[in-house]
Amino acid sequence: MGLLSALGAPKSWGEKSVQAMVSVSNLTRKFGEFTAVDDLSFKVAPGEVVGFLGPNGAGKSTTMKMITGFLAATAGQIEVCGLNIDTDPKQVKQRIGYLPEGAPMYGDMTTQRFLGFIAQVRGYRGAEINNRIDAAIERLELEEVRYQTIETLSKGFKRRVGLAQAILHDPSVLVLDEPTDGLDPNQKYQVRKLIKDIASEKAIIISTHILEEVDAVCSRALIIARGRLLADGTPTELMTRAEGHNTIELVTGAAQADALQQALSGLSGVASIDTTISRDNADNRVLRLRPNDGADLLDSVNALISETNLPVQQIHRQQGRMEQLFRQLTTTDTEAG
């Protein structure tokens, strides 16, 4: 935690900023006729890790570029730590750590020199520069590539140098565009662990199209497609909105399948039941019971089974899958549009 506590809070925190470190309202960005970001509004509070989820070209990166001050918004407001990006760009940039997509850096510099450059730009002088570099290098485990030029590094190391650069000044807000893209599973795990470790007092925004990542690191997910916000909630909340949430699967012998289906269809709140042959055993049948509106029918199903005394080998309630919701939201949107 040394890296985190060393800098302390920026001086000019307003009351408002404690509640929302990043506040985006009615943000719109057009490229000619094309609307990349369409009237997007959301807030990120300290301690939150917000995941931007969306298909390619959904406007995730464009939104991040506007929050970090790289692109100007066509309309709408962005406030970071209570400061407006249009009126105080330098102050805002000082409070943000940003990892652009693909982690572009100065390839001809060594890790040490590059981080030194960043430290100087961030306003550190003298011994502080080296303290900052050392802390970032330790945190991202970059010691072995400290004196290597960045262009010779593997993808994983490059990404980590990019992250080191983003957290070097212990920013209040971290914006990471696809931080784990192209990394192997171990490296992904490391990056996610880092994000969780530093999340406690920061507002972190990450973009990804890896859905498991949202579950793994995000406290909240925003699903974006065609520049519009389609869903906003904790991963658990979102999953209840997925089709097939609380589907109950029962495995039973072929002989009892029909009787069981008959009995279950009498339950209230059941939308549909379909029966398939079990993959593990051809003599078994799998009954898939879909509830209306994702209601939880497990208790009533259990009650029914014990009442009717029909033999059931397995009973299992399925969680809604993020992937399902993602497809549901983003593809219907495409068809509608």
Added chain:
Amino acid sequence: MNNLGTIFKRELASYFLTPLAYIFIVIFLLLNGIFTFYLGQFFQRGQADLQPFFEFHPYLYLILIPPIAMRLWAEEHKSGSIELLMTLPISLAEAVLGKFLAAWCFTAVALAGTFPIWLTVSYLGDPDHGIIIAGYLGSLLMAGAYLAIGSAMSAVTQNQVIAFVISVLVCFLFIVSGFPIVLDFFSGWAPAFVVNAIASLSFLTHFDAIIQGVIDLKDIIYFASLIGFWLFANAVLVEIKKS
């Protein structure tokens, strides 16, 4: 302007990170030597001055300066590091000026490498050192104007070769506007003030005055405003290109 120095240092250091800088300086000095001694007939003239040395600088710089500037912004666009640079707490003015000054400083280093020629002429005769100093200053100023053009053109594209070609083209226009052939074309029908205006746009008109030892304020203002204009254009182009 806190970060002007930081940008300047990074850019200047990056010239020397590859052997290219040293190769460039060698070529710069070689070409200067060839032009001065062979084409300029330095010895045959029998005069103790550096006229034949400075005279070729407008043409030499046409080829030698754009390579120094072409990398400045094109590379940032190509690698995407422009996004990093522009999201750091650095103002656009700091970035543009820092890069330009680094390139100018590198050029000054290369130009300083020509000092043996000054020693030679001092050894052989008794030159007017004031004129030589004026020549060096004028040459450096003119290099600054070339660099500002090159830097602005580098912001237009992510391809360094394209940046090089268009910088040469634009710089060439600034030379050729002083050529009699161009001026004759206009003098037939255009009013005199137009012809004068075109002639006064040329590097040659102003540089020739300086290397004669005449440091006129208007020539200095000319180069300074040219640098200012192109650096402003540079900033505007960076802003346009990124959105």
